[in-house]
Amino acid sequence: MIRRLVRFVDERTGGAPLLQKALRYVFPDHWSFLLGEIALYAFVVLIATGVYLTLFFEPSLAETVYRGDYAPLHGLRMSEAYRSTVDISLNVKAGLLIRQTHHWAADVFVVAIVLHVLRVVLTGAFRKPRELVYYVGLLMLMLALLEGFLGYSLVDDLLSGMGLAIAYSVVMSVPFIGANVALALWGAPFPGVHDFESRMYIAHVFVLPGLIGLLLVTHLLLIMSRHHTQFAGPRRSEGTVVGLRAFPAYAPRTIALALTVAGVLFLLGGLVQINPIWEWGPYSIPQGTNGAQPDWYLGWLIGGLRLMPGFDVVIGNYTLIPNPFWGGVLVPLLVFGALFAWPSLERRLTGDRAFHNLLDRPRDRPWRTAVAAAFFTWVAVLFVAGSSDRVFVYLGIPYTSQIWFWRGAVFVLPALVLVLTRRLCLELQEAERVQRVREAAERGVA
Amino acid sequence: VDGSGRPLLVDDVEPGTFLTAFPEHADPEQLGAPLVVVRLDPAELRLPPDRAGWAPDGVVAYSKICTHAGCAIALYRSPLYEPTSARPALICPCHYSTFDPAEAGKVLYGPAGRPLPQLPLVVGAKGELRAAGGFSDRVGPSWWGVRS
Numbered sequence: 001m002i003r004r005l006v007r008f009v010d011e012r013t014g015g016a017p018l019l020q021k022a023l024r025y026v027f028p029d030h031w032s033f034l035l036g037e038i039a040l041y042a043f044v045v046l047i048a049t050g051v052y053l054t055l056f057f058e059p060s061l062a063e064t065v066y067r068g069d070y071a072p073l074h075g076l077r078m079s080e081a082y083r084s085t086v087d088i089s090l091n092v093k094a095g096l097l098i099r100q101t102h103h104w105a106a107d108v109f110v111v112a113i114v115l116h117v118l119r120v121v122l123t124g125a126f127r128k129p130r131e132l133v134y135y136v137g138l139l140m141l142m143l144a145l146l147e148g149f150l151g152y153s154l155v156d157d158l159l160s161g162m163g164l165a166i167a168y169s170v171v172m173s174v175p176f177i178g179a180n181v182a183l184a185l186w187g188a189p190f191p192g193v194h195d196f197e198s199r200m201y202i203a204h205v206f207v208l209p210g211l212i213g214l215l216l217v218t219h220l221l222l223i224m225s226r227h228h229t230q231f232a233g234p235r236r237s238e239g240t241v242v243g244l245r246a247f248p249a250y251a252p253r254t255i256a257l258a259l260t261v262a263g264v265l266f267l268l269g270g271l272v273q274i275n276p277i278w279e280w281g282p283y284s285i286p287q288g289t290n291g292a293q294p295d296w297y298l299g300w301l302i303g304g305l306r307l308m309p310g311f312d313v314v315i316g317n318y319t320l321i322p323n324p325f326w327g328g329v330l331v332p333l334l335v336f337g338a339l340f341a342w343p344s345l346e347r348r349l350t351g352d353r354a355f356h357n358l359l360d361r362p363r364d365r366p367w368r369t370a371v372a373a374a375f376f377t378w379v380a381v382l383f384v385a386g387s388s389d390r391v392f393v394y395l396g397i398p399y400t401s402q403i404w405f406w407r408g409a410v411f412v413l414p415a416l417v418l419v420l421t422r423r424l425c426l427e428l429q430e431a432e433r434v435q436r437v438r439e440a441a442e443r444g445v446a
Numbered sequence: 447v448d449g450s451g452r453p454l455l456v457d458d459v460e461p462g463t464f465l466t467a468f469p470e471h472a473d474p475e476q477l478g479a480p481l482v483v484v485r486l487d488p489a490e491l492r493l494p495p496d497r498a499g500w501a502p503d504g505v506v507a508y509s510k511i512c513t514h515a516g517c518a519i520a521l522y523r524s525p526l527y528e529p530t531s532a533r534p535a536l537i538c539p540c541h542y543s544t545f546d547p548a549e550a551g552k553v554l555y556g557p558a559g560r561p562l563p564q565l566p567l568v569v570g571a572k573g574e575l576r577a578a579g580g581f582s583d584r585v586g587p588s589w590w591g592v593r594s
Contacts, residue, residue: 095483107560162517162540169515169587179589183475190477190516244593286466286480288511288520290539306541312559312588323559399542
């Protein structure tokens with residue numbers, strides 16, 4: 001029966017050799033190789049839950065008056081977008097579960113990608129011949145950030161409206177073209193035309209997921225064609241891969257991981273409240289709320305905006321560069337610019353142009369590890385600075401003192417981490433050498 | 447007027463808190479509409495000489511939209527104990543730009559690059575607050591080429 005089915009498909013597609021190759025594909029084994037897979041399965045959960053949400057979500061800024069079941073919002077004017085999201089949360093069957101799972105999946109998706117990028121940078125997996133895999137991955141990270149931002153901006157609650165006001169100001173602040181680009185996107189000065197909601201919607205549910213899916217397939221095909229990297233070990237060399245075959249060994253394992261990721265995300269969505277939009281209320285220009293925080297993956301940007309001392313670049317009374325440019329445009333340009341430039345910069349600095357199928361242990365490349373740690377610290381400082389208002393609420397440390405502290409720390413801490421990490425790598429290497437000598441000596445005695 | 451279209455009287459504005467108001471007939475969902483109105487001790491005001499008459503009875507009005515990134519100024523820091531507290535300030539909850547309502551909306555702290563635009567006020571015959579002219583500056587976030 002199975003044999004006949006396989007023959008039927010093979011005779012009509014000629015797919016058997018390809019399938020055979022895929023089933024025999026060897027996956028090297030290390031826990032850190034699972035981060036990318038977690039991102040992949042979170043993406044699948046995002047698509048599945050997202051489809052369900054589109055059945056009930058109304059992407060429209062048309063005004064309505066709330067007459068639903070949630071008493072505190074009764075009689076308030078709001079957009080159809082916000083009203084339908086409140087209904088999804090409080091009336092639609094499984095609506096809140098699916099919405100919260102969607103939100104959690106987005107947060108986990110970006111966590112997994114960021115850790116995956118860290119792993120790839122720290123182990124040198126981006127080196128020849130895998131630069132393209134790495135660039136495609138970075139593009140996906142950028143799209144994921146935008147996709148997430150659009151997702152919670154669609155709701156048109158008070159927080160998402162404030163986020164869009166900031167996004168508008170950031171776009172406006174781009175020298176020379178900013179105002180024109182902002183007007184083209186929004187269709188009119190903020191809050192823009194009603195169509196802006198449909199523009200965000202089509203980007204969020206079609207264009208960006210489509211692009212991410214396309215890049216994802218490219219990412220995986222490129223990996224398959226160049227094969228996975230692995231750490232050095234017995235029988236593992238630049239030319240041979242040691243690991244589990246896709247079938248029958250690896251398939252059950254990755255299916256189990258997929259189910260675990262989905263299970264954990266649904267548990268989070270069911271048990272841990274996230275973004276209770278009915279408490280924020282609908283967005284209105286004259287209103288704002290205290291303690292406004294974006295989703296975690298934009299925390300470093302709000303940190304950049306908050307750290308910047310207050311000045312616009314002006315000549316006479318003619319504004320050149322408004323302040324949001326530094327935190328909102330320059331910081332992400334620097335971060336992604338550095339990540340994109342990393343492989344070619346490292347090639348140039350080390351003169352290493354060879355093929356690499358074996359991964360480095362971070363300690364064996366002290367300079368790379370130290371620079372990566374310093375770079376990560378810099379972004380982390382921005383992130384923490386962005387949470388200063390929360391720190392004030394919980395710990396009572398005055399906001400202004402914190403910001404002054406971080407304004408210094410953003411320069412000092414990365415330098416400190418650079419020196420310490422390099423030192424630590426060298427010490428670890430040294431400890432291993434000592435260990436080897438001692439073991440050899442003990443064998444000699446015995 | 448206030449949020450429901452009722453004229454705002456000068457006596458409605460109490461010290462220690464702020465009110466959100468709009469010019470009459472303005473669309474509240476435009477950046478240029480919302481105002482934040484506070485009452486200060488007239489002796490504490492340090493407005494420039496050309497704005498001397500803009501604050502009847504110490505009541506001042508500024509655009510409620512932050513000049514940094516367009517959020518609504520939703521926080522008012524009012525001293526609880528005069529000798530030690532910091533002076534009154536209007537604060538934006540998005541990036542904590544802090545403006546001085548006593549000194550023509552000057553930036554005290556935070557990332558904003560321009561002062562809050564001030565709206566000159568006069569008191570009408572029935573005690574209602576009226577605008578005596580346009581904003582002192584451009585409302586909302588800046589862009590390349592905007593003249594301040």
